[in-house]
Amino acid sequence: MIPEPFQAIAYALVYILLAPALGGLIAGIDRKVTARMQGRVGPPVLQPFYDVLKLFEKENPVVTETQNFYVLSYVVFMVVAGALFFSGGDMLLVIFAFTLSHIFLVLGAYASFSPYSHVGAERELLQIIAYEPMIILTAVGMYMVTKSFFVSDIISAPVPMILYLPGIFIGYLIVLTIKLRKSPFDLSTSHHAHQEIVKGVTTDFAGPNLGTIEIAHWYEYVFLLGVIWLFFAWNPVIAIVAILGAYFLEILIDNTMARVKWQLMLRSAWVIAGTLGLVNLGVLYYLRMVAVP
Amino acid sequence: MTYLAKSPWIVHYNASSCNGCDIEILAALTPVFDVERFGIINTGNPKHADILLCTGSVNEQNRVPLKNVYDQMPEPKVVIAIGICATSGGVFRECYNVSGGIDTTIPVDVYVPGCAARPESIIDGVVTALGILEEKRKKMAEKNRAGKPAAGEAV
Numbered sequence: 001m002i003p004e005p006f007q008a009i010a011y012a013l014v015y016i017l018l019a020p021a022l023g024g025l026i027a028g029i030d031r032k033v034t035a036r037m038q039g040r041v042g043p044p045v046l047q048p049f050y051d052v053l054k055l056f057e058k059e060n061p062v063v064t065e066t067q068n069f070y071v072l073s074y075v076v077f078m079v080v081a082g083a084l085f086f087s088g089g090d091m092l093l094v095i096f097a098f099t100l101s102h103i104f105l106v107l108g109a110y111a112s113f114s115p116y117s118h119v120g121a122e123r124e125l126l127q128i129i130a131y132e133p134m135i136i137l138t139a140v141g142m143y144m145v146t147k148s149f150f151v152s153d154i155i156s157a158p159v160p161m162i163l164y165l166p167g168i169f170i171g172y173l174i175v176l177t178i179k180l181r182k183s184p185f186d187l188s189t190s191h192h193a194h195q196e197i198v199k200g201v202t203t204d205f206a207g208p209n210l211g212t213i214e215i216a217h218w219y220e221y222v223f224l225l226g227v228i229w230l231f232f233a234w235n236p237v238i239a240i241v242a243i244l245g246a247y248f249l250e251i252l253i254d255n256t257m258a259r260v261k262w263q264l265m266l267r268s269a270w271v272i273a274g275t276l277g278l279v280n281l282g283v284l285y286y287l288r289m290v291a292v293p
Numbered sequence: 294m295t296y297l298a299k300s301p302w303i304v305h306y307n308a309s310s311c312n313g314c315d316i317e318i319l320a321a322l323t324p325v326f327d328v329e330r331f332g333i334i335n336t337g338n339p340k341h342a343d344i345l346l347c348t349g350s351v352n353e354q355n356r357v358p359l360k361n362v363y364d365q366m367p368e369p370k371v372v373i374a375i376g377i378c379a380t381s382g383g384v385f386r387e388c389y390n391v392s393g394g395i396d397t398t399i400p401v402d403v404y405v406p407g408c409a410a411r412p413e414s415i416i417d418g419v420v421t422a423l424g425i426l427e428e429k430r431k432k433m434a435e436k437n438r439a440g441k442p443a444a445g446e447a448v
Contacts, residue, residue, distance in 0.1 A: 057430060
């Protein structure tokens with residue numbers, strides 16, 4: 001089924017306009033909750049907005065001109081991925097746009113001459129390699145239940161997706177830790193004051209460019225949490241509770257875990273995708289639980 | 294309305310300090326003082342920072358690195374010299390290998406004396422620096438406006 005064209009455009013516009021506000025608010029609540037977990041008062045909830053607005057007040061010292069292009073491409077493709085997702089587009093296309101946007105971030109980090117930036121870029125690539133199989137398995141799992149890759153079909157499935165895809169959901173939560181740049185998988189860059197590789201991929205971005213990266217990250221937050229919604233789409237109340245619960249769990253893991261080496265990150269992400277994800281798909285296939293017409 | 298004062302990010306450079314003042318700077322980040330309440334983050338990356346916190350009396354080994362860190366920070370930026378060594382060289386002032394204070398290498402905006410400087414006075418110094426930071430931002434904005442050609446004017 002092809003979704004209603006105007007409805008789809010409206011959803012995409014709502015995402016483009018509201019996602020930064022929602023994403024920034026999530027980031028602010030994240031920082032507040034993190035501070036409370038560490039016994040601190042924490043910054044105001046609107047702090048991420050102050051940070052980004054400040055970054056746009058600063059000078060923009062670029063190392064190479066190409067950086068500007070890569071940063072712009074990063075945010076544009078992130079917006080495209082999210083807009084496609086929220087307009088009910090093809091899940092595979094969404095994942096391709098999503099991955100492409102991160103490749104632009106890696107290219108931007110490689111464009112500079114700083115070794116710290118290069119280490120960050122390499123680690124970002126490793127993270128992409130680590131989470132990509134699980135993200136694709138998530139789309140495949142949803143296809144096996146609903147016989148469609150279109151988000152508009154997945155979201156209108158009358159069955160609770162989570163009951164068919166529990167393994168894939170747990171696997172998705174684990175790669176979400178990588179995607180949200182949370183410990184133990186915050187290898188390429190982090191929101192905390194880890195300084196061993198300075199600031200990873202964002203080392204050589206400053207001022208407005210860094211602000212743009214942060215805004216792209218807010219778009220990413222909303223998209224990633226939107227995928228959780230798909231698992232519970234049959235009941236919006238449960239979906240919202242699940243998103244809140246999942247995000248709280250990520251913050252808790254972030255504050256209780258130490259950062260791991262990249263080998264362990266890659267291995268654990270792939271082992272989880274290989275066991276929980278593939279076994280889940282295998283069971284679905286075996287039982288022919290592809291019920292929805 | 295400015296957001297610079299609401300989210301000052303700091304970078305800390307130790308120019309041959311004894312670590313006394315450095316520990317006090319880190320103390321300001323701990324739950325007791327929790328400077329993140331005011332949006333202050335210790336970035337560890339000069340390119341992300343607005344405020345450079347410097348400790349120690351500069352010597353020949355770290356004069357160039359200090360200059361590099363300063364040059365990499367995007368405008369507007371302020372420098373705070375923390376501890377008596379950073380402000381004047383302190384008891385090391387007469388040493389043959391010491392240049393005697395941060396302002397012998399880079400321009401300093403705020404001096405926070407003390408041995409070691411207490412976290413309260415460091416936070417006070419940062420708050421003073423925010424006023425200077427705002428002045429610098431205004432100057433930068435005016436300069437940018439003056440530098441831009443008026444509408445319709447041929448470039």
